[in-house]
Amino acid sequence: MSNSGIDPITLEVVWSRLLAVTNEQQDALIRTAFSTIVRESQDLACGLFDTKGRMIAQSVSGTPGHINAMATSMRHFLTAFPPEKLAPGDVLITNDPWMTAGQINDITITTPIFRKGRMTALFANTCHSADIGGRILSAEAREVYEEGLRIPIMKLFDRGEPNTVLLQIVRANVRQPDEVVGDFYAQASCNDAGGAALIEMMDEFGLESIDSIAEEIIRRSEATVRERIRELPDGEWSSETSSDGFEEPIVIRCRVRVADDEIFIDSTGSSPQSAHGINVVLNYTHAYASFAIKAAVYPEVPHNEGSFRPVHVTAPPGSILNALDPAPVASRQAVGHFVPSAIFAALAGALPGRLMAPGADPIWLSVWRGQNPDFTFTLFQVGGTGARPTKDGLSAVGFPSGVAGVPAEVMESLSPIVMLRRELRADSGGAGAWRGGLGQLTEFTHRADGRWSVSGIVDRTKYPAPG
Helix, strand or coil: CCCCCCCCCHHHHHHHHHEEEEEEEEHHHHCCCCCHHHHHHEEEEEEEEEECCCEEEECCCCCHHHHHHHHHHHHHHHHHHCCCCCCCCCEEECCCCCCCCCCCCCEEEEEEECCCCCCEEEEEEEEECCCCCCCCCCCCCCHHHCCCCCCCCEEEEEEEEHHHHHHHHHHHHHHCCHHHHHHHHHHHHHHHHHHHHHHHHHHHHHCCCCCHHHHHHHHHHHHHHHHHCCCCCEEEEEEEEECCCCCCEEEEEEEEECCCCCEEEEEECCCCCCCCCCCHHHHHHHHHHHHHHHHHHHHCCCCCCHCCCEEEEEECCCCCCCCCCCCCCCCCCHHHHHHHHHHHHHHHCCCCCCCCCCCCCCCCEEEEEEEECCCEEEEEEECCCCCCCCCCCCCCCCCCCCCCCCHHHHHHHCCEEEEEEEEECCCCCEEEECCCCCCCCEEEEEECCCCCEEECCCCCCCCCCCC
């Protein structure tokens, strides 16, 4: 089949298959991952990109901070390794916070897919690694160098051969080498699974390339997004919210301007970048800002290169939402997860009675580490969402991240941690015509005799959700 003149029915069928392909990629990742943070919590994202690095499709699960930041990272990958420098069997890797998802624990692995000797697409995924060396995950570092091993964009596999030097360096710097390197292999393998499914689809439909199909998907998505934005009144609205911070609170200011078929989001006036590891890189700010606009204005439109184009996100360099290298960023979610609520609060002026109130926002993250036996374990606890226009908020839901909790049985079988209690906290959602979602109470203990420690990253203790 020729790529030109695609009829709408065929395009819809191919689009559905592309979604199925990315979900197959994601399923392969979850089934082969070594770590519970990927396998159980699904702190991950999977996506398909065309040969220009433009995102076409993403899997059904995954965090907005990963998938939308990954869409930006493809430009960096292709700048470092243009298509003519890639070959079958090559696999690329980085965890540079300013190149991808804004945190040194987030590993992005990208695989070019070849058919008949020609690169036809890229599959990529980003996963949180429970350990990448350095300090245990916390906000205590003063520079990114303290937060772990930083991997520039390089080859993890070169024509199918593993980069043994890199893997030896990683193994020498992490506390759980088998788990960390095992996840690397799972990430590379899931890209291969996605690539095999894509080639099978191309053979079935007689496609020589997917670039023209990608162009049409992107064009239609952009046109629909612009149409939805034009339904909003032109104008400018603003909001302000506060995070606990450390010595002083972090202020997040958001100004949203709607002009014809484009939206401009600016955070001028927000706090300067912090001396602690709660800073947010612009990639991550853009990721959650574009997610918030999609959720508020055009939830039914696929999120791809086209849906990004009408949304413009800016933040002053050196501010808390555009931190500059080498700022510490390990706990960037503690501030970055406030971005959607700040945008919703501003957009309420343009969409009265249609948006969710602010909720718990940042996940409460604890990282457990111990010896005899050796273990490193990351746990997520989440609060409730804000009240919805016609319904109560959702209880104990990881919004906006979408991460899940680890079942007690899994945690206790893989570590000395024992969960004594996990229950919804009664009356914690806030009263109103529609109450906010409930938070949760969790209680843990440790059953081994060896040394152990826990690092907690929390917020909303001084400034509760106004919703």
